[in-house]
Amino acid sequence: MSRHAYELCHLLVDDTYGELTSRIFEVLLFHGRLSLPALQHQTHLSYRLVKHGLAVLIQQHLILWYTSSHDHQTLYEANTANAYSLVRSGKYIKVAAAQVGEFAGKVIANLLLLGHARVGDLVQAYKAGQSRSTHDRLAANGGTPSTPLSNSSRHEEGRIEEQNATVEPIYGMLCDLLRLELVSPVHISHFRSDADNRIEAEKVVPKPEVYKARNEREQNAQREAGIKRKLKEWRYYTHGEENEAEHLKKGKKRLHQDLETGRLEKRQRLYSPLSQDVIGTTEEVYQPMRGEAHYLDNDLILRVNHAKFAVLIRNDHLVDLADRTISTSTARVYAQVLHALEPQVQDCRVEPANSSETDAEADPSSSPQISTDELVRAIKDSSELANTLGKSDDGRLDMTQFDHPKKRRKKEVINEDQGTIDIEASFDEEEDLSGSDEEDNVSDVSSDPNEVNGDADFDPNPLTSLPHDPHRDTIRSHLLVLTIHPFSFLHHLPKTSILPERWMIDFPLLTKNVIHHTLLETITSRHGLPAARLTRILFDKGRTDEKVLCSTSLLAQKTMRSYLLPLHKAGMIGLQEVPRDNSRNPQRTNFLWFFDPERCRVKVLEETYKTMARYLKRAKMEGEKIKGTVEKASRSDVVGKEEEFLGPQELEALNAWREMDKRIWGEVSRLDDLVACLRDF
Amino acid sequence: MDIASPAEEVPAKDEDVTMTEPSGVSSPKELRNALYARCASFEEGHVFNQDELFAFDIIPDNSLEQLLAYTRQLAKDGLFKLMTKDGKACWKVVKRADAIKYRSLSQEEALVFSYIEGAAREGIWSKILRSKTNLHMTTMNRAVKSLENKNMIKAVKIVKYPNRKTYMLAKLQPSENVTGGPFYTDGVLDEEFVHQMSLWTERYVIGRSWWHPPLPEHTRKSSSKMTQEQAEELRAAELRQRGHGRDRSKAMLPMHPGYRGHPTLSEVTRAINGSGLSGVTMKESEMGQLLDILCWDGRLEKIRHGKAYRAVKQVNGEDGVELENGLTESPCGRCPVFEFCEEGGPVNARSCEYFQEWLQF
Numbered sequence A: 001m002s003r004h005a006y007e008l009c010h011l012l013v014d015d016t017y018g019e020l021t022s023r024i025f026e027v028l029l030f031h032g033r034l035s036l037p038a039l040q041h042q043t044h045l046s047y048r049l050v051k052h053g054l055a056v057l058i059q060q061h062l063i064l065w066y067t068s069s070h071d072h073q074t075l076y077e078a079n080t081a082n083a084y085s086l087v088r089s090g091k092y093i094k095v096a097a098a099q100v101g102e103f104a105g106k107v108i109a110n111l112l113l114l115g116h117a118r119v120g121d122l123v124q125a126y127k128a129g130q131s132r133s134t135h136d137r138l139a140a141n142g143g144t145p146s147t148p149l150s151n152s153s154r155h156e157e158g159r160i161e162e163q164n165a166t167v168e169p170i171y172g173m174l175c176d177l178l179r180l181e182l183v184s185p186v187h188i189s190h191f192r193s194d195a196d197n198r199i200e201a202e203k204v205v206p207k208p209e210v211y212k213a214r215n216e217r218e219q220n221a222q223r224e225a226g227i228k229r230k231l232k233e234w235r236y237y238t239h240g241e242e243n244e245a246e247h248l249k250k251g252k253k254r255l256h257q258d259l260e261t262g263r264l265e266k267r268q269r270l271y272s273p274l275s276q277d278v279i280g281t282t283e284e285v286y287q288p289m290r291g292e293a294h295y296l297d298n299d300l301i302l303r304v305n306h307a308k309f310a311v312l313i314r315n316d317h318l319v320d321l322a323d324r325t326i327s328t329s330t331a332r333v334y335a336q337v338l339h340a341l342e343p344q345v346q347d348c349r350v351e352p353a354n355s356s357e358t359d360a361e362a363d364p365s366s367s368p369q370i371s372t373d374e375l376v377r378a379i380k381d382s383s384e385l386a387n388t389l390g391k392s393d394d395g396r397l398d399m400t401q402f403d404h405p406k407k408r409r410k411k412e413v414i415n416e417d418q419g420t421i422d423i424e425a426s427f428d429e430e431e432d433l434s435g436s437d438e439e440d441n442v443s444d445v446s447s448d449p450n451e452v453n454g455d456a457d458f459d460p461n462p463l464t465s466l467p468h469d470p471h472r473d474t475i476r477s478h479l480l481v482l483t484i485h486p487f488s489f490l491h492h493l494p495k496t497s498i499l500p501e502r503w504m505i506d507f508p509l510l511t512k513n514v515i516h517h518t519l520l521e522t523i524t525s526r527h528g529l530p531a532a533r534l535t536r537i538l539f540d541k542g543r544t545d546e547k548v549l550c551s552t553s554l555l556a557q558k559t560m561r562s563y564l565l566p567l568h569k570a571g572m573i574g575l576q577e578v579p580r581d582n583s584r585n586p587q588r589t590n591f592l593w594f595f596d597p598e599r600c601r602v603k604v605l606e607e608t609y610k611t612m613a614r615y616l617k618r619a620k621m622e623g624e625k626i627k628g629t630v631e632k633a634s635r636s637d638v639v640g641k642e643e644e645f646l647g648p649q650e651l652e653a654l655n656a657w658r659e660m661d662k663r664i665w666g667e668v669s670r671l672d673d674l675v676a677c678l679r680d681f
Numbered sequence B: 001m002d003i004a005s006p007a008e009e010v011p012a013k014d015e016d017v018t019m020t021e022p023s024g025v026s027s028p029k030e031l032r033n034a035l036y037a038r039c040a041s042f043e044e045g046h047v048f049n050q051d052e053l054f055a056f057d058i059i060p061d062n063s064l065e066q067l068l069a070y071t072r073q074l075a076k077d078g079l080f081k082l083m084t085k086d087g088k089a090c091w092k093v094v095k096r097a098d099a100i101k102y103r104s105l106s107q108e109e110a111l112v113f114s115y116i117e118g119a120a121r122e123g124i125w126s127k128i129l130r131s132k133t134n135l136h137m138t139t140m141n142r143a144v145k146s147l148e149n150k151n152m153i154k155a156v157k158i159v160k161y162p163n164r165k166t167y168m169l170a171k172l173q174p175s176e177n178v179t180g181g182p183f184y185t186d187g188v189l190d191e192e193f194v195h196q197m198s199l200w201t202e203r204y205v206i207g208r209s210w211w212h213p214p215l216p217e218h219t220r221k222s223s224s225k226m227t228q229e230q231a232e233e234l235r236a237a238e239l240r241q242r243g244h245g246r247d248r249s250k251a252m253l254p255m256h257p258g259y260r261g262h263p264t265l266s267e268v269t270r271a272i273n274g275s276g277l278s279g280v281t282m283k284e285s286e287m288g289q290l291l292d293i294l295c296w297d298g299r300l301e302k303i304r305h306g307k308a309y310r311a312v313k314q315v316n317g318e319d320g321v322e323l324e325n326g327l328t329e330s331p332c333g334r335c336p337v338f339e340f341c342e343e344g345g346p347v348n349a350r351s352c353e354y355f356q357e358w359l360q361f
Ligand code: SF4
Pocket: A614, B331, B332, B333, B335, B336, B337, B338, B341, B342, B347, B348, B349, B352, B353, B354, B355
């Protein structure tokens, strides 16, 4: 993150939580990790105020802290990721409301404001309906926000009017949120930076010697995997003990003891008020939900799970993209696919399980996938999908291309003369189909394609073999349309002898394409179509000299230069000098243009941060202009009766400001969409 | 019995003396003429090797010595051209008229001419010409000038290196490498032509890669109440639509995945040649270049592993949609002083006029 990103985070914190908090936050941002005395020194605040501010910031998950076991000194650090997420509050609320219900949206709004909250307190607050006071009570150690929230969450703030809500639905709703992973239990690791978490994980995970392996390297590798698992477990708060047990091939009991001692040791080591792993619970194996009943441990502490929200926001973005690039109906089917896959996707960015595994991407089983049958069941009504796909005039369709590749390879004969792809089922192929029933060698893809293996397991035309089911066919067609698209929205895994037909999303590839598309869209609208053309050529061809670029792009040299130079100046493309000899004479130097998508992405992201910061600055300044009126309008006796208390001029100014504020925040949210795409997807 | 190299010195004897010796039938001159006539009856540009010449049965006793003598004399007269292939000598026939022309050239001119001729349709850059001929700059320039005046060579513009003086034989058509293909006229990019061609191609692909659902019923019905004129207009519009292609529209729907009608390179090429839009016949490679450009412009996309083309559904600036994102539609996203804009700096968000404009808009 850069200076602009920091500035933005600071502005957001300032806007949401007020001055004291933002002052401490700012110091931590610009000075990095600090201890309490150092922080006090830098902020020029009293000890009491700093402590108070820190408490609020910790409660709100805006800072990370860590107490080292060496010197028992606690260091604080700004949590920029969460600070940035403040800008998304409105989106979070919308998503939660859409997924679980209006009420859930309100709970999310409150959780956002509070950072985290006990289940019991939440339930109490909503049950009693005295939200205001509960809110105050909850936030008592955090201090109430001094300025109103600037985005839509502000409207939710403190106005929970579920007067008659009984306990049961509240628990139910919280369970839903937990199940959908929109909220997650707070774990102590959530307050630590990645590096600190690693240190802790290294302490917990057994030493390399414990692992049974042939040599030291393998032991280390196993331990590394163990650490990774531990970190993941903390992060998502899942229980990996069983896996670990299996992995270590130890008795379960023994392991439990290990874990217990490990945990005890840690407890002693930790010099912190929050001494338990899962804050608020004491149970050894923790089960937040018991059985089917809507019951939650009242002591469980919940927070908003940003990672999952990012996934949902990404899904929305993808559906929107499918809508724009393919069609609304197809996008609707896609939305169902994404929705069905949601439980399988915890995080937008997935590291390969094992980085040394080079063929990780070749293994489709690691990516989230779903079978056709499940999808067909999930989509109840496909009537509105009827007539949404075009056919050629003669109505001829060829579905063989979607068969298993082995099958296809034989069938497809490209007829260059006619320029069309004809399907020729040869005679011997027909024989294969009838004569190899007992062969069952499907997975052996590496075998000679001409060998007659397992062909009988593939239906030459799945459409004809199935009982004709228009519902299924329509859905399947739309899914196939998605697979054809150059973005690779979807990946088709044809039916094999063991597995039914499935669909998979290769998220890393898809997001790479989407980011690329977004960058080029940015370039197109900023620098013009020819600029996009040049950039794409550079991307396709790699480093290119001006002459070649000129003839490939079919642009006159002058025109081309008039696009290249601004692109270069804007940092979208780069220029490399390759001297032909040692003289470094410019005339004896080759100049090669190149486009580095990663560099470009970072640059555009930076600019977006900066632009957002500009907007917030402006919003703040516009607000200051009519500060008095705004303050007056937000007085509790004035709210709702503005007309009585405010003069016509004040009223007009207020409305104008509100309008403007809305516009600015709307734009900031659009900018955030871009950040989400470029950074989080 | 091979000749090691054309440069090999054959003892220079008096021609007539050599010729009179073996055959009493024909004079050497007649024999030479016969040889020439025989060779000239072949298609132009045919290269004869030693064995072929012997096969004509013109050379008495198939004597190698005599053959060499004859061909040397013919080469001297400019009627044969001595060449080497795989280290062996071979010959090409030169037309009599050309030979006369050649003979009229000075030594330098002939040298220059031979290199230019050798470069054929690719042309030769004056700098290379000079280093090959090893002539002095002024001598060479003079030779080139005079050849140009005799209308034997011409200067051409190479599209990749427009500043290089390049020459080629006057009668030759410059190769595509030189002219840059049909998209260039006299070495200059014909932007209008490129534009027209790509428009046509794009429409063609759009029409074949998306389904354009028929107009909704109510617009159809209203046509019954239309005047004759209006109806005709509508029909014309529809015909135009149905012609070679279609315009992009938001209502387009994707084709069924089994649809195989997405145009391929050869289909597009055939279609555009059939349309008569271009005066010259377009080659597939040239159309490939054009289609590539359309892909790079983000207007077409390759599907089915690059074998077929499909139009991109939504394109910037069409249908009234600007595909903007948060950044590009912001005043800051287009701000000329973006880099300098800073809190407390000379340009900042508080006093920014672009912002003022945006807020008031
Ligand atoms: S605030 Fe104004 S001056 Fe600063 S970058 Fe934005 S538009 Fe430009």
